[in-house]
Amino acid sequence: MAKSILLINGPNLNLLGAREPSIYGSTTLPDVIHAATQQCASKSIAFSHIQSNHEGVLIDRIHEARGDVDCIIINPGAFTHTSVAIRDAIVGVDIPFVEVHISNVHKREAFRHHSYLSDKAEAVVCGLGVFGYEAAIEWASRNVKPKEKAQ
Numbered sequence: 001m002a003k004s005i006l007l008i009n010g011p012n013l014n015l016l017g018a019r020e021p022s023i024y025g026s027t028t029l030p031d032v033i034h035a036a037t038q039q040c041a042s043k044s045i046a047f048s049h050i051q052s053n054h055e056g057v058l059i060d061r062i063h064e065a066r067g068d069v070d071c072i073i074i075n076p077g078a079f080t081h082t083s084v085a086i087r088d089a090i091v092g093v094d095i096p097f098v099e100v101h102i103s104n105v106h107k108r109e110a111f112r113h114h115s116y117l118s119d120k121a122e123a124v125v126c127g128l129g130v131f132g133y134e135a136a137i138e139w140a141s142r143n144v145k146p147k148e149k150a151q
């Protein structure tokens with residue numbers, strides 16, 4: 001089972017729970033982080049997380065995860081639909097990842113129907129609300145083997 005999980009949230013997800021609750025619900029990002037922290041602790045999985053509105057900050061964090069994290073759980077936000085750079089970074093570090101979207105992007109505007117990440121993801125979760133994060137962690141805890149640490 002995974003020993004270390006990094007949760008990445010992209011732009012505007014810092015507004016979770018405060019804006020557009022009809023789409024994204026009323027749970028805040030700190031609530032999501034707290035629940036994920038507890039879920040990972042209950043499974044003895046090391047947990048780290050980042051939220052940024054800046055593409056390069058997310059890319060730098062993905063690079064830092066190489067050799068340290070067994071699985072990335074990422075909600076790229078709107079970068080899902082625009083960022084070849086984040087795709088290149090996450091493929092480049094060779095870490096299995098799960099893509100999470102709170103809303104069902106396939107029921108929304110056409111521009112949200114394409115992801116630059118989904119074809120490389122181990123799994124894609126969308127439309128489950130913030131439960132998608134819990135589901136992704138549970139999946140990773142059962143299915144992702146820890147990487148042998150580089151000597």
Ligand SMILES: O=C(O)[C@]1(O)C[C@H](CCCOc2ccccc2)[C@@H](O)[C@H](O)C1
Pocket residue numbers: 011012013015016017018019020024075076077078079080100101102103104105112
């Ligand atoms: O459904 C998702 O999780 C999304 O990744 C959320 C993104 C938006 C990030 C959240 O933006 C907020 C804006 C206002 C209030 C709360 C969140 C959106 O651009 C994607 O198409 C789907």
